[in-house]
Amino acid sequence: MTIRAHLALVYGITFAVAATVLSVGVYLLTSTLSAPAQPPAATTSPSGTPSSAAHQAVADQGALPGLALAAGIALVAGLAVASVLGWVVAGRMLAPIKRITAIARDTASRNLHARVALAGPRDEIKELADTFDGMLARLERTFQSQRRFAANASHELLTPLTTGRAILEVAAATPAKCDVPVLIEQLLTVNRQSEQLVDTLLELARAEHGVVRATRTDLATVVEMALAQTRSEATERELAIEVVSAPAVVDGDPGLLDRLVVNLLRNAVRHNRPGGHVRLRLGSDEAGPVLTVSNTGPEVPADRLHELFEPFVRATPRTRGGHGLGMAIIRAVAEAHRGAVTVEPNPGGGLTVAVRLPALDDAQCRRNLGSA
Structure with missing residues (x-):
């Protein structure tokens, strides 16, 4: 059962309980007020017919079953109306949650540009939406930074390798003019640059680890x-x-x-x-x-x-x-x-x-x- 159905059911049950208590209270109060303290004496008028007091007592007692039936019908109708209204109101209240869920599902596909951007009064749901938007913004900045880092690190690591390869290709093309000590020194310099870069990257990783x-x-x-x-x-x-x-x-x-x-x-x-x-x-x-x-x-x-x-x-x-x-x-x-x-x-x-x-x-x- 969805949260919307739960809320609608809660609204309906709450209304049914409140209406039942009210109806029973009204019924008991009416029956108490309509019942005389002592049964009326069976008096007749000079013409021989029952008096008006006796007629009124009988009429009051006969109206109670009809009152109970009317209350029951009103209770069932009110329960239906309350359930429908509860369903509609719950849907309106949960609409921002559905939007947040849709944005989260979209974010899972690596679309970090989407935002909930919920408008309206600053209540608990809006605070949740704003917090979620803030989290997405931080994630987007983090992913962008990581992508730039990966691209730049690849470039920096590739540069000394390319330089070393160029040195070796020149030496291989003109072996007679190759000065071995100079070549070794150049390659050692390139190697030291690579080692320094790797050491620096390890320092950064260690620092970020905490x-x-x-x-x-x-x-x-x-x-x-x-x-x-x-x-x-x-x-x-x-x-x-x-x-x-x-x-x-x-x-x-x-x-x-x-x-x-x-x-x-x-x-x-x-x-x-x-x-x-x-x-x-x-x-x-x-x-x-x-x-x-x-x-x-x-x-x-x-x-x-x-x-x-x-x-x-x-x-x-x-x-x-x-x-x-x-x-x-x-x-x-x-x-x-x-x-x-x-x-x-x-x-x-x-x-x-x-x-x-x-x-x-x-x-x-x-x-x-x-x-x-």
């Missing part, structure tokens, strides 16, 4: 290790690095946090102008630790800032050693630690990237340390 086991970690120590990995590259580009760091303890994965800080610094170094600077600030406020990195790189339009977190998206032309995955890794690591990342353009060029992480959770940290 924190498996959190430990108490001082971000100041993580910053020192990340600076050691990026300072030589900054020196080559004649960049000045300014660091203001204070102890900031969080519950997190030290490896993922290291990837977050390293990618922040590498982005600030690689997307910079020669002779520029990189400023790193680490501190805490009421909400928790805050890590801010700014640089003097090229100008980035404000309407493109949200694109920076998409994999393989670059705000500036390709730079050495980059694949366009740094910001995606930064956001994934921050969200895995229940944090957030914000980006703001700097006057004159460059960006300021701020990572906010939640305050230390002593209870959670004790549980994690106890399970270690």
